[in-house]
Amino acid sequence: xxxxxxxxxxxxxxxxxxxxxxxxxxxxxxxxxxxxxxxxxxxxxxxxxxxxxxxxxxxxxxxxxxxxxxxxxxxxxxxxxxxxxxxxxxxxxxxxxxxxxxxxxxxx
Amino acid sequence: xxxxxxxxxxxxxxxxxxxxxxxxxxxxxxxxxxxxxxxxxxxxxxxxxxxxxxxxxxxxxxxxxxxxxxxxxxxxxxxxxxxxxxxxxxxxxxxxxxxxxxxxxxxxxxxxxxxxxx
Numbered sequence: 001x002x003x004x005x006x007x008x009x010x011x012x013x014x015x016x017x018x019x020x021x022x023x024x025x026x027x028x029x030x031x032x033x034x035x036x037x038x039x040x041x042x043x044x045x046x047x048x049x050x051x052x053x054x055x056x057x058x059x060x061x062x063x064x065x066x067x068x069x070x071x072x073x074x075x076x077x078x079x080x081x082x083x084x085x086x087x088x089x090x091x092x093x094x095x096x097x098x099x100x101x102x103x104x105x106x107x108x
Numbered sequence: 109x110x111x112x113x114x115x116x117x118x119x120x121x122x123x124x125x126x127x128x129x130x131x132x133x134x135x136x137x138x139x140x141x142x143x144x145x146x147x148x149x150x151x152x153x154x155x156x157x158x159x160x161x162x163x164x165x166x167x168x169x170x171x172x173x174x175x176x177x178x179x180x181x182x183x184x185x186x187x188x189x190x191x192x193x194x195x196x197x198x199x200x201x202x203x204x205x206x207x208x209x210x211x212x213x214x215x216x217x218x219x220x221x222x223x224x225x226x
Contacts, residue, residue, distance in 0.1 A: 043220075
């Protein structure tokens, strides 16, 4: 069993739909990251959180420490949101434990 | 520069060739990380520098992989006698500090170098 698991692996939705990507982890963490990766490899950090909820534009990230679960939500999804979304857990040191990613496709 | 840069962006090497991948971190960032990302998978940690010191190289898959950061800024990942299984995207990230929580520890990623070994 991987220490960080994401679901779904692939998600296709229509423009405007509300999107939820889930991340469960089995290790103790100091922070959980959500990152976005577009074709071509570049990774952009979206959120880093250790409790509660963060919002940036149409993106919302929540984390439940007791349940070891985090979600990334996208409201009013748009084709430009199409990318791979990765959650990564960080323990007490610098190492990130990465999920396998969720490939999101938003159709116009 | 404003962000982490990597060069080349794409590299095709014949099996057995040596390659060198470069990472320019954000100016002033103490910590630098290299990751390897195989197709369809999440990144895997390779090595970590704090300034010029390589504090962790536990993720390097074999002794054909070598990384350096001689002056504590630019880093080079060298792969000797490349094999087909080395084909991947190599990501570099830097952070102001390492460990702990907060904006100072957030890792900023470069665009990656896609290495294809034929």
